[in-house]
Amino acid sequence: MPDSKGVLVHAEIADGKLCAIATEMLGCGRKLASALGQELAAVLIGSGVSNNAQEAIAFGADKVYVIDDPTLADYRTDAYVSVMEKLAKQVTPQVILLGQTSTGRDLAPRLAFRLNTAATLDCIALDIDPSSKRLLQTKPVYGGNAQAVFTCDTDPQIATVRSKAMSALPQDASRKGEVITIAAGLDASAIRTTVLNKVKEQVAGIKLEDASVVVSGGRGIGGAEGFKQLAELAQALKGAIGASRPACDSGWVSDACQVGLTGKLVAPDIYIAVGISGSSQHLAGCTGAKTIIAFNKDPDANIFKVAHYGVVGDWKVTLPAFTKKVKELVSG
Amino acid sequence: MNIIVCAKQVIDPEAPPASFKVEANKVMPPAGVPPVISPFDESAVEAALKLKDAKGGKVTVLSLGTNLLRDVVKKPLSMGADELVLLEDPAFAEGDSYSIAYALSLAIKKIGAFDLILCGRQAADWDSGQVGLGVAEILGLPSITLARKIEVTDSKAKVERINPDGYDVIEISLPALITVSNEIGAPRYPTMKGIMAAKRKEPVVWKPADIGADPARLGRRAKLVKLFQPVREGKVEIITGETPEEAGAKLALKLREIKVL
Structure with a gap:
């Protein structure tokens, strides 16, 4: 695409508000747009989303494209790829950012293939190379054991961004911007999927991603029974229960509890890892925590490489004593 | 029904983190730890075999790479898959998601009739999660990512797709491409009968010329600038x-x- 210009952020909306990842990408997008000396635009796609345009401007967008259509109420690959393709061809941005969410990770690759360009998924850092002015895209690879920096010579350069990796700008309601409505122009027969049902599998208590304390268990917990003790500690600290992938795969806790590269990414004040060896893919989900505490019988376990405090021993003995003392301290 | 599964040989992601080494922008295979089929691709094999159990049919596994160890890439056969096709050539070694999806889609066209293509949600090495969707885009197929359950009825599939709050139930017309997550259930162990059958089975090996690949399209679009260990x-x-x-x-x-x- 000749003369591509500008940074475009796909801003997802949930419960009538911009998602946190959308505001984080607008913060990052602002920085990239300044480095390029270009504009920052946001695109809102969905049904009844036009009210969020001013919010996107307040978080840093110069322009907001609104594609509001009842057919776009649910995320469906064919529909969203089609409207993004149309917008990209009309606006010819140099950079497109999407969230590393269930929507973004599905949409970005197909969009990149359709536009004959490349995407990098799950970026944790994005910068403009000062000499080439191309986008440097840093992403964890090999389950977090390494990080890779990619560039691409074709426009638009497409990246998805990991949640909590970038900072949002403070919301400024006085910012001014332009809102442009674009017709979806979809052919319903070209959408080859139908969403029949949406099932919520909410775990009781505080939402894992929002909890300030997370108590997580791994393979070392040994069964569903052990998670009751973790729940007791989580309750005392008003926290949520998390788990490593092996614990979820074994059916000891709901899959919704999974913390890690392919589960949830959490950044609580306190992360307590019990019986978790600390595989890189698990650490990818929790190293944003302010204080990491580990209970493990193996002093050489990888978790101790990232933990701030730890106790070596059988968690069945050390954890109840810890929980008891914690209860005394928080109640007294 | 005919199912094609794309499965990749990778460095064992369960190898001790201390054995992980990067040299000159390349990952060094850890000494004494053999490669494995990428775990999410094993989940895709499991999903295919579950459908075969329910509906009958044929499962063809397609693997692309270089130095593919037969004992490793034959594992899906020992689990119960019927055929194995290897795209094995140094020309495939330097590929990215774009060239790999291109080569796989050519091979799939050559394999011929299929109802469903299954891939893992992402590979355990580059964690990219793009190849499956790329194959779908090149072949013009509808796609669903992150499946935890697949049911096939007539010319449609009903798929449970994972999201952070639970899952969506989505209907898709066939043929289609679906990427599979570990929530589909633990991959089955190879049976003794399966292992014996896999031993006797010789994979079909195709070179770029066999699938009519344009050498210019086997290069990279995403350029690796740097690879480092944090x-x-x-x-x-x-x-x-x-x-x-x-x-x-x-x-x-x-x-x-x-x-x-």
């Missing part, structure tokens, strides 16, 4: 005590002292 500062304070119980209690006191609690 430095992790090991500064853990281990709390000890006369007894394990005391250590646990002292940790709580320590956290109060530093005002974490």
